[in-house]
Amino acid sequence: MTAKDALMERYQDLLSVYLKAKTETTLYKGQQFSRKLLEQQISPEDLVSLHIQVMDQLFPDMSEEMRDSFDFLLESMIGYGFAYREHQSLRDKQQQLESEIEVAASMQQTLLLSDVPGFDQLDIGVVSVPAKKMNGDYYNFVKSGNSLSVAVADIIGKGIPAALCMSMIKYAMDSLPEEQMKPHLLLENLNRVVEQNVHSNMFITMFHGVYEPESHKFYYAGAGHEPGFFYHAKEDEFHDLIAKGLVLGVSRTTTYHPYEKMIEVGDMVILLSDGVTECRTSKGFIEREEVVALIRKYMDLPSQKIVENVFQELDRLQGFELRDDFTLIILKRLV
Amino acid sequence: MTAKDALMERYQDLLSVYLKAKTETTLYKGQQFSRKLLEQQISPEDLVSLHIQVMDQLFPDMSEEMRDSFDFLLESMIGYGFAYREHQSLRDKQQQLESEIEVAASMQQTLLLSDVPGFDQLDIGVVSVPAKKMNGDYYNFVKSGNSLSVAVADIIGKGIPAALCMSMIKYAMDSLPEEQMKPHLLLENLNRVVEQNVHSNMFITMFHGVYEPESHKFYYAGAGHEPGFFYHAKEDEFHDLIAKGLVLGVSRTTTYHPYEKMIEVGDMVILLSDGVTECRTSKGFIEREEVVALIRKYMDLPSQKIVENVFQELDRLQGFELRDDFTLIILKRLV
Amino acid sequence: MDIQSCVEVRNEWDIVSARQLGRNMAKELGFGSVDQARITTAISELARNIYLYAGRGKICIEPIDQLGRKGLRIVALDNGPGIREIRKVMEDGYTTSGGLGAGLPGVKRLMDEFSIESTVDVGTEISATKWLR
């Protein structure tokens, strides 16, 4: 008995039972049968054909018109066979693409994102979660001498192109000369690289800062990046950490303004991407104040716990569907 | 009249006409009707339901059993409705992914692949065609002083991860010091970068060569890369251009052997990726000799024409479905 | 209106009872036969999920009337292990392959409204609505 004969016999059994007593149980079995058909990749027009054959057997005296009407239904169902086969092929393709993206994303994770460095004077916390598989946000920590440099960048755009662009930023930063420790100069350098190498419809926003433990000064500069926050412990107040400057890649000759700030014990520098402040909930975009309120709520925890808790709350608010890559970094001065 | 009523009316017309005279014309119209249903994203169970409603109207005296059997068919078709809706959602997702990949591929094209340089003494031809959208083959020309350096690399693996990896190679090469002009040293340098930065299950094969126009010498070295060909005009013979060496990224301490060859007028250096020699046709893999025969066939044309013609023939042989990225470069000494 | 009827789900036969309950109410409310079949299929899937992953739970069906707009709501409740990764579960899987059934994204597509709340080790509540057109 071929697989097809077996299916026909099963369908005939089910249909006969149903016609004798129209029970919900038999309909449930019919539904499970159709699930089996799908597993065996049987096309919808085959199901109609199965039905017709079984009807021929159960009702040998069916009127000719009735019989003919089935042929017309069959003919009309063929188009759905196309769609069904296309679905199978799309599914295979999609699975392959997704496993590729999975691999690329894990490459990105291990290669491009730096570990959080151990740094005596600062308690550091980081979360960076892509909206899709590939991250278009970038962050980087570099210890150089006694100083700690921190970068956050956001490629305008998401997904694969942004990831490709981000890998460029990573290698460009790696090959920059050592004046890295001056944020505004680093941005000027990087701006030239981006302007030269990146497509003119791709832009990158970036914040770069350097903490010098001797002077307790934080030097920073920004290229069109979402402002971070500065928490002043003495006043128990949050302020915006503004660093004005053009996004990277617009003009070769852009210069950036150097900023600096004293960091006292208990102060926090909070860096982020616009995926944090532009969380979209069912009630509209959240306000920057709400992010501050969340940080305040968890402020007494270690930095890593703060950023994780803030992420979890904002993720939930958005129904677990991030609209944009989400990066949040907190540096808290311990001593 | 709602859209649904209109569909029902149309289906009833078509079915009635068909039942009166079972013509091919009506069946054709039935098929076109189902195409219309698909355009309007009507689910297959809706088509069955449409059929049932029309049957109810056309055959008010239908036996109860006959009527019930339709309900059973409808129930069994619901599973196909799932598949159909999933198809629509997959299609949307796939379209989005593909447009992302499209953007990334064009970034790759414009950013990562160098132009063929003008070089008086050599006639240069290049084709590099990805098997899918993103290219995992890489080639690069650099003019430095009077010399011309040429690189061909193949990332083991295809698609998005390979493309990401390739962009790393590009930026790594850009930031190498100027000893670039010694192929075996360049490979040693690059090997260290790859070993450090690339995931241990990613490997890269590479061929690097430098042509010095004063001495007419071609210096080269290879890292596990598919051998090219050398065409010796005086003897009218093709030889393999072998450069032994371990693939990049295996061991930090790998060294590479320097090779050199005199290039006389009319000689050709032919570099390729294994996508050229491992073309798979319905008769199995093609032989390296067949590639040589193809090159010989078009040898009298300009280099760019040779590589294009060879590509076209091999593409056709494979039914226009490349299994691997395809890169073929020809350098012919003119004077 | 507040006439809610529930079926305990402990074994596979309870799935049939839940379907029957849903179909009766759908018929009463005036849903056509395709929508009846869709609603019962959605109930099947939700009940199967309870039976397979939570062991036991219940399916409640209620007619709804919001400002004259009529419909039917299915609520699936369990005190099972909960869903750790709602994001993953709601991702469009390859639900029609491998005999996994329609899964939650499939149910979401069969119905007009869908919501899910789940807490690990506490349980899951899924609610799905179909409006009468």
Next chain:
Amino acid sequence: MDIQSCVEVRNEWDIVSARQLGRNMAKELGFGSVDQARITTAISELARNIYLYAGRGKICIEPIDQLGRKGLRIVALDNGPGIREIRKVMEDGYTTSGGLGAGLPGVKRLMDEFSIESTVDVGTEISATKWLR
């Protein structure tokens, strides 16, 4: 065997003649009703392509017998503009949307064997075979 029958395709009604020819031959050869419908649908698509893109051409249908294995072959011929990018045309498009019909990938899937040869400014020859099971 070499009994080939052809239909000239110049207008939409010729599509129906080509279908009729294919259906008759499929019936004669003993194809079941689903396969008959699939074969005529493939013919429709190929004939429509000729009508839409080449203006005119022909569809030939022939029974085949290879070492006792029986089947039916459809050959679609035209001297139209040819297909510049066969690769693109054969890519899985979104053929069921936008009313484009099944397209060539759809035809390929409906039949068991499929081949295409096309030269720009010369024409296109597509051949598709269905085996009797």
